[in-house]
Amino acid sequence: MYYDEHEHVIEVTDLKRVYGGGFEAVRGISFSVARGEIFALLGTNGAGKTSTVELLEGLTAPAAGRIRILGHDPYRERAAVRPRTGVMLQEGGFPAELTVAETARMWAGCTSGARPEAEVLERVGLTGRHEVRVKQLSGGERRRLDLALALLGDPEVLFLDEPTTGLDAEGRQDTWELVRALRDTGTTVLLTTHYLEEAEGLADRLAILHEGRIAVSGTPAEVTAGRPSRMSFELPDGYFLGDLPPLAELGVCGHETDGRVVRLRTTGLQRTATRVLAWAERTGVELRGLDVRSASLEEAFLGIAREQARQQVREVAA
Numbered sequence: 048m049y050y051d052e053h054e055h056v057i058e059v060t061d062l063k064r065v066y067g068g069g070f071e072a073v074r075g076i077s078f079s080v081a082r083g084e085i086f087a088l089l090g091t092n093g094a095g096k097t098s099t100v101e102l103l104e105g106l107t108a109p110a111a112g113r114i115r116i117l118g119h120d121p122y123r124e125r126a127a128v129r130p131r132t133g134v135m136l137q138e139g140g141f142p143a144e145l146t147v148a149e150t151a152r153m154w155a156g157c158t159s160g161a162r163p164e165a166e167v168l169e170r171v172g173l174t175g176r177h178e179v180r181v182k183q184l185s186g187g188e189r190r191r192l193d194l195a196l197a198l199l200g201d202p203e204v205l206f207l208d209e210p211t212t213g214l215d216a217e218g219r220q221d222t223w224e225l226v227r228a229l230r231d232t233g234t235t236v237l238l239t240t241h242y243l244e245e246a247e248g249l250a251d252r253l254a255i256l257h258e259g260r261i262a263v264s265g266t267p268a269e270v271t272a273g274r275p276s277r278m279s280f281e282l283p284d285g286y287f288l289g290d291l292p293p294l295a296e297l298g299v300c301g302h303e304t305d306g307r308v309v310r311l312r313t314t315g316l317q318r319t320a321t322r323v324l325a326w327a328e329r330t331g332v333e334l335r336g337l338d339v340r341s342a343s344l345e346e347a348f349l350g351i352a353r354e355q356a357r358q359q360v361r362e363v364a365a
């Protein structure tokens with residue numbers, strides 16, 4: 048694996064983006080990505096992911112702050128940066144009448160040092176679809192074509208904006224494997240995604256954006272550390288939450304019930320699970336749909352949204 052934590056291929060400092068009318072979509076964010084690292088930008092809808100990625104791609108100049116891609120300003124020094132980067136946009140927008148092969152050929156014509164089209168189409172699993180028109184491709188196949196075009200120039204830095212949206216489970220796995228293989232040969236990857244399991248499984252480090260700011264960043268383990276784990280189950284007829292041992296004794300820090308379904312949050316999963324199961328055994332009840340999961344990015348994500356909502360309520364009340 049090629050990974051050099053000292054060589055920052057992407058450096059972002061105090062970045063801001065302001066749209067017409069003065070709306071601040073990106074409000075002073077900073078992060079860096081090392082060579083050979085996969086970095087994921089996550090966030091709620093409208094958090095500012097696409098607005099950030101567009102700045103990194105040099106499509107427009109920031110309102111404030113500094114970006115360096117491979118040591119260059121991607122907007123002012125576009126000619127130095129562009130040939131070394133690959134960009135997979137959310138909507139490729141290719142002519143619908145062209146075939147897959149024609150599209151790749153056209154794109155290769157605009158790409159310096161392009162790899163052979165057939166090789167790149169094979170990498171993304173589009174072999175056998177060369178003569179199909181773009182308009183006849185499924186949504187997932189279109190995403191694969193978008194990815195193939197981003198890879199044509201054998202880029203050092205790859206920007207992927209929601210690369211697996213529209214792909215089925217197998218297509219998603221294939222894309223993840225390909226992205227990992229690229230990373231392992233030294234490609235630096237910055238991706239945005241709505242799928243938390245994608246970031247959890249793929250990213251070396253990530254940042255969760257919320258309303259234009261980075262709410263939390265780090266490795267997936269760092270981001271989930273300290274977040275509660277979850278346990279849920281269904282009680283049999285005639286049993287209620289109050290029949291369980293006291294929640295404090297179970298080490299529970301939060302709970303919800305919905306009829307007989309009980310959801311517990313805990314920072315001591317082993318203790319909680321052991322005591323709940325011991326109670327079930329003693330009482331002779333079967334806990335249906337038993338589900339126990341460690342702290343996950345989903346919990347971190349929901350926690351951030353909850354904290355921000357509470358903050359807003361406090362601000363309105365003040």
Ligand SMILES: Nc1ncnc2c1ncn2[C@@H]1O[C@H](COP(=O)(O)OP(=O)(O)OP(=O)(O)O)[C@@H](O)[C@H]1O
Binds near residue numbers: 092095097099
């Ligand atoms: N051209 C524009 N003019 C004004 N506001 C914009 C423009 N483009 C985006 N915005 C606003 O900026 C904010 C950030 O949008 P952005 O598309 O970057 O978010 P995102 O995190 O990529 O969201 P999503 O997950 O929904 O794609 C949103 O409030 C959006 O409405």
